[in-house]
Amino acid sequence: MAEAAPVVIAADDGVNAAIASLAAIDRSALLPQVGGAVDQLAGELADLRLSTATASRAVQLIPPMMGIDGPRDYLVLVQNNAEPRALGGIVGSVLVLRAEEGSIELVEQVAGNSISFDEPVGDLTDSETAIFGSQLGRFMLNVTSTPDFPRAAQLASDMWIAERGETPAGVLSLDPVALAGLLGATGPVTTEAGLTLTADGAAQYLLNQIYLDEPDPAQQDVFFADAAASIFSALSGGSGDAQAAVSSLVQSSDQGRLMLWSSDPVEQSLLDGTQLAGEVPEVGSTPVVGVYLNDGSGAKIGYYLEVATSLAVSECRPDGSQRLRLKVDLTSAVPDLATLPAYLTGGGAFVPEGTIQTNLSVFGPSGGRILGVSGPEGEMPVLTQRQGDSPVSLITVTLNPSESMQLELELVTGKQVDGVPTLRTTPGPRATVQTIEPGCAATS
Structure with a gap:
């Protein structure tokens, strides 16, 4: 090559x-x-x-x-969508992959919760602190609270440097759904604990069943990292169908489950604008709206959260802007609480047991505005911030088992932004149902 x-x-x-x-x-x-x-x-x-x-x-x-010019070490953030964060989930484990002369070797794995600081590492902006809290820069678990992967990756790299004194060549991120897709290419793998993971069952086991089978959180962390390492070892060892592995990685990238950042500015410039980059897009002719989830339950109960979104153009305005209507439907599918362990439900530490609390960050189009938010009882007062040129509405939704809620937001794009709207959402344990209608340019 x-x-x-x-x-x-x-x-x-x-x-x-x-x-x-x-x-x-x-x-x-x-x-x-x-x-x-x-x-x-x-x-x-x-x-x-x-x-x-x-x-x-x-x-x-x-x-x-791939280390053709010398060995490189990369951090791999394995996200856990059962406890949602904007980019997918908390960082359940961190793997270190070494690339050298075209070969990849797994050299280390640690639990995501093992890396934390009393003060933020790196300088958080005022808007980052207001929207995501100082935890964004203090806990490796929480670097994925921002929907902008280059920022999350930079923070993860800074934390690793502060913790280990070693500078990663880059940061890769993926989740158990992406790992399960790779098993479709490699075939089943057996972990050190003796459990066999398959393409059909790996995501459900890693995101839910492990908490039903293993009550010790420390052992859960060990198993989570072991499972990810076993899949990577099979992949790097050349097991299975290479073409199927590439197809799986492309699909995961399209779904926002696989992202890559390089600490080399020249290499990062080549990644910019691609699906792999995981950026929050800047202003252009295509309006981008984001619906991002950050768990407020302090538990793994987000596995039972079902999400559906729709985005439609409600008005094509004379100045070339578009008025948009965004609907977000959230449903709790939490089963009988008697069957669920306290670690999975949170045990009532932050919210009543069985409750799913979700902190939504709705990013409006860059250069645009969020005009209002309404819920089941009408217009809702919400906190609005700005992240760069994007307006951001912060909404907390609390659902009891089997409860649903629909939110409706009115937004307007910047002037001369008449392309087909794009909707970005947090990738969860299952695909988010998404509906998008054509923009003004398509109907003019």
Whole structure:
């Protein structure tokens, strides 16, 4: 791949140059049949650019990140969606992977709750502290409270440096659903404890069944890390179907379950804008709305939270902005409390036992506004902050077993933001039901 890099990069540059040349042609001066041919070629080149751009980034990123120029150590944050955080879940365990000359080796694993500080590591902004609390910079468990993965990864790296004095080359994050997908490629694996994990059952076991089977939290942490390490060992050892593994990783990236950050600014610039980067997008013609969950129950009861979201354009405004209506439906599917251990339910430490408390951070479109929030009893008073150019409404929802709640928010985008809306949500134990209607540009 390293040897092929110059050719692949040159091919991508050539495609971009051809696209620029075609864009400079005045179509009005051409005969219809010639103009049609130019348009067709432009479309074909645009499609080709998707492939050449991806290939160009890959050949520039993969060889150095795989240690072709020397060994590199990466942190792997394994998130636990049973206790939700904006990016997925708390950091249940941290693995250290070493890449050298194209091979990957697991060299260490620690529990996520083993790394904490009395004061925030790194400088949190005022808005970060207001929205996520100082815990964002104090506990490895909570770096995923922010929906911006590059920020979460930087904080995780800073914590590792402060704790160990070692600088990671980058940070990778994934969750048990992504790990279960990899088992579809590697086949079942057996942990050191002797438990066999399969593609069909791994996510449910790691996110729920382990808390029913093992009452000791310390042993739960050990098992969680052991399971993740066993899957990585199978993958790095070449077990299973490589093409199926790649397909699984692509799907996990599309779902926001797999993210990657590099401490090298040049490499990170190549990741920027890709699905793997996990960024909170800045302003553009496409309005992006985010619905992010942070658990307030202090338990693993988030496994039973069901989420559905819908985003629709309610008005196309003269200044090119769009008025949007966001609906968020939350339902507690908590079963009979008599069957659930206290560690899973929280034992009443923060909220009544069996209650799911969720702190929602709704990010409006960059450059836009959140006009109002309503619930079952009408308009709700909410705390509103700003994160960069995005308005953020903070809403706490408390659900008893079998209870549901629908929230409705009215938002407006910035001017000349008429593209199809995009909705980002926290990836949970199961897929979030999501509905999006076309934007103003698509209906004009």
